[in-house]
Amino acid sequence: MPFPVFNNIGDDHFVHMGSKICLRHLASGRYVRSSARAYQGGSGQQVVLPYGSRVRLYHMATFKWLHSHQVKSPSSGQNEVSAYGNDNLSDNNDNWIVEKVDGGSGDWHANDQFLLRHEGTGAYLHSHDVQFENFWEVTTFAGDAGDRNNIFGTRFG
Numbered sequence: 567m568p569f570p571v572f573n574n575i576g577d578d579h580f581v582h583m584g585s586k587i588c589l590r591h592l593a594s595g596r597y598v599r600s601s602a603r604a605y606q607g608g609s610g611q612q613v614v615l616p617y618g619s620r621v622r623l624y625h626m627a628t629f630k631w632l633h634s635h636q637v638k639s640p641s642s643g644q645n646e647v648s649a650y651g652n653d654n655l656s657d658n659n660d661n662w663i664v665e666k667v668d669g670g671s672g673d674w675h676a677n678d679q680f681l682l683r684h685e686g687t688g689a690y691l692h693s694h695d696v697q698f699e700n701f702w703e704v705t706t707f708a709g710d711a712g713d714r715n716n717i718f719g720t721r722f723g
Contacts, residue, residue: 581674581720586626588721591693591704592679593714597721598632598693598704618663619674620685622656625649631660634684634691634706644705645689661685667717681716690716 581587589598623632633650651660666672667679674680682691684706692707694715707716 579676581676586722587676589623589682589691590719590721591715592717592719594693594695596693598691598718618665621662621664621682622660623662623682629653631656632662632691633660634687634689635659636687639705642694642705644692644707645684645687647691647704647706659684659686662691665711676720676722679717679719681711682718683711691718692716 590596591598624630625632628649629652630649631651632647634645634647637646638644639646651657661684663683663685664674665681665683666674667681683689684691687706687708689706689708690711690713691704692713692715693704707713
């Protein structure tokens, strides 16, 4: 693992480097998750499924980074979001910018509603009611930041 992971958040309830969090899509109530399934078509990379500081988000079960690029999803036509790489393989497409929904500044609090903007494409992490092989798809969306399908929350764990 490329960095220490902290399961205990302490009393401050802020998200720190190394915090172990779950991403929850607020409009659907589903959590972002991943499995060993890969896109059939497009990049062939591992699918991320629903279940500013620059961040890289690491999936603890598969040891891959939350990743996006200009490859279109075969099911929605929006940019794919995948789980990519490993401890020794990562690139700039793994960089995300955390933005507060209300446009405010300050520290990332666990109870904040937030957006994740992909640094390379400028598109927002997005979920919707499009399914990929019987699972809900997560993509990036180049439209309005205020789209309710771009809003996420966290849970420690």
